[in-house]
Amino acid sequence: MKIGIIINFHNNEKDIDPNVFIKQFVKTSHLQFCLVNNASKDNTFELLNEIKNKCCNVSVVNVKKFKSDISAIRAGARYMSSQFDLNHLGYVSINLLNISHHGLKGLIEAISENQQQLLKFNIQELNNRKIKLSLFQSLFSIVDYLKKLRLKTNLLKFNIYAPFKSIIMKIYPIKFNPILKEKIWGGNKLGTLLGKNTTKNNVGESWEISDVNGNVSEVSNGAYKGSSLKQLIATYQADLLGANNFANFGFDFPLLIKFLDAKTDLSVQVHPDNKMAKKHHNSFGKTEMWYIMDSDENADIVLGLKDKSINPEVLNHINADNVDAVFNREQVKKGDSFFIPAGKIHAIGAGVLAAEIQQTSDITYRVYDWDRVDDNGDKRELHTKLAEQATKQFDTNGKANYSIQPNTRTNLVNCEYFTTNILDITNLQAKSYDNLDSFVIFMCVEGKVAITIGAEHETLKMGETILIPAKTNAVVFNSTNAKLLEIYIDDTVAKNIQQAS
Numbered sequence: 001m002k003i004g005i006i007i008n009f010h011n012n013e014k015d016i017d018p019n020v021f022i023k024q025f026v027k028t029s030h031l032q033f034c035l036v037n038n039a040s041k042d043n044t045f046e047l048l049n050e051i052k053n054k055c056c057n058v059s060v061v062n063v064k065k066f067k068s069d070i071s072a073i074r075a076g077a078r079y080m081s082s083q084f085d086l087n088h089l090g091y092v093s094i095n096l097l098n099i100s101h102h103g104l105k106g107l108i109e110a111i112s113e114n115q116q117q118l119l120k121f122n123i124q125e126l127n128n129r130k131i132k133l134s135l136f137q138s139l140f141s142i143v144d145y146l147k148k149l150r151l152k153t154n155l156l157k158f159n160i161y162a163p164f165k166s167i168i169m170k171i172y173p174i175k176f177n178p179i180l181k182e183k184i185w186g187g188n189k190l191g192t193l194l195g196k197n198t199t200k201n202n203v204g205e206s207w208e209i210s211d212v213n214g215n216v217s218e219v220s221n222g223a224y225k226g227s228s229l230k231q232l233i234a235t236y237q238a239d240l241l242g243a244n245n246f247a248n249f250g251f252d253f254p255l256l257i258k259f260l261d262a263k264t265d266l267s268v269q270v271h272p273d274n275k276m277a278k279k280h281h282n283s284f285g286k287t288e289m290w291y292i293m294d295s296d297e298n299a300d301i302v303l304g305l306k307d308k309s310i311n312p313e314v315l316n317h318i319n320a321d322n323v324d325a326v327f328n329r330e331q332v333k334k335g336d337s338f339f340i341p342a343g344k345i346h347a348i349g350a351g352v353l354a355a356e357i358q359q360t361s362d363i364t365y366r367v368y369d370w371d372r373v374d375d376n377g378d379k380r381e382l383h384t385k386l387a388e389q390a391t392k393q394f395d396t397n398g399k400a401n402y403s404i405q406p407n408t409r410t411n412l413v414n415c416e417y418f419t420t421n422i423l424d425i426t427n428l429q430a431k432s433y434d435n436l437d438s439f440v441i442f443m444c445v446e447g448k449v450a451i452t453i454g455a456e457h458e459t460l461k462m463g464e465t466i467l468i469p470a471k472t473n474a475v476v477f478n479s480t481n482a483k484l485l486e487i488y489i490d491d492t493v494a495k496n497i498q499q500a501s
């Protein structure tokens with residue numbers, strides 16, 4: 001009987017001593033190892049191959065484009081299940097160990113010295129399950145099993161186990177460095193009104209919290225300053241995201257949070273739903289919402305098609321002569337809120353400053369771009385064929401009908417991907433999050449507020465965003481005039497919608 005063990009590496013060159021690995025792996029006759037190189041930029045891949053060439057029970061899988069830890073582990077699992085006749089698969093991600101070099105060495109030694117006990121313990125655990133799982137479904141965490149093994153036996157010495165001790169997350173309001181995006185339609189309000197560090201006149205977006213590949217947010221304050229959002233998730237998992245979110249999204253952050261400034265009209269566009277995005281891009285779809293923070297006189301937005309019975313094929317023939325006849329426009333003002341489900345044609349119009357909450361996705365199908373050209377005289381690419389497939393018709397314009405009351409929570413959007421409320425803070429008040437199994441994001445859309453969690457304090461002013469870990473019990477707000485968007489994922493809502501659909 002053999003167990004397969006998948007070990008995931010990313011830029012761990014300094015932690016890998018090939019001699020330690022080789023010495024321990026040759027002792028493990030009951031274990032088959034798969035070392036996954038997750039798009040390392042250092043010499044990790046070369047060191048793993050050096051180990052493989054000296055050990056007959058070691059394989060190496062090279063993931064060329066960086067994936068989340070759980071996706072990289074799954075790549076290793078697919079390889080192992082296709083190549084070997086294994087009874088069980090275990091895994092560990094090196095970057096989840098809280099002591100890099102000693103943690104890695106201690107892990108390898110613990111696995112090698114206790115392979116028989118680990119095997120017996122795993123068999124007992126799996127036999128206790130009422131439902132038989134496939135090899136892929138029965139993936140188990142090596143670190144978790146070593147923890148349980150140490151509690152149930154005296155076989156693991158404390159100094160070997162020490163690297164795997166629980167890490168307690170420090171709870172405080174976490175800020176991130178904004179990621180500013182220059183756009184052909186961008187303006188200067190993100191700098192002049194929201195205080196972003198730019199003097200340019202074409203900045204269209206400030207990505208406040210992002211886990212998009214190549215644009216991962218970095219913490220700007222407190223104990224985790226300099227850490228990436230990816231690193232926080234890898235280390236603190238459900239403490240940061242919430243248990244249901246971690247179960248559903250693994251090591252990926254599910255939302256992308258932005259502020260937008262449109263000096264001119266954005267392109268008329270549409271986003272795919274999850275099914276289409278998965279098929280064409282191996283990505284999530286994009287459902288989103290806007291909260292209008294400021295608008296010029298007579299500013300408007302595009303929302304859907306004027307004629308709901310029109311054939312989406314018309315999107316292939318939009319031009320300056322028919323654009324106003326095809327698309328529905330809505331005038332907007334400060335405080336308006338709109339829900340934009342995947343499949344809905346839309347565009348933010350000139351003169352609008354907005355907060356945007358969306359699924360983590362950067363997939364956009366442009367339908368019409370107002371015939372404008374870039375600095376090189378080129379028009380931007382359109383995606384009308386894909387847009388035709390993605391477009392859906394909706395009965396309402398998605399505008400929230402709400403009346404805000406001081407010091408209350410008022411709902412704007414409640415969907416399976418996120419819930420957004422608006423809080424009007426005019427005095428000192430505390431809110432409990434004991435019963436919420438989710439992180440919470442606050443976007444300040446007006447005024448300034450002092451936020452306190454335990455002994456930790458942070459000031460949030462208009463145009464700033466903070467993330468509150470799921471483990472937070474209560475938050476105290478103090479302001480005379482502040483409006484905040486409160487954003488989280490309500491798993492109860494998601495389940496109810498999925499059951500009804």
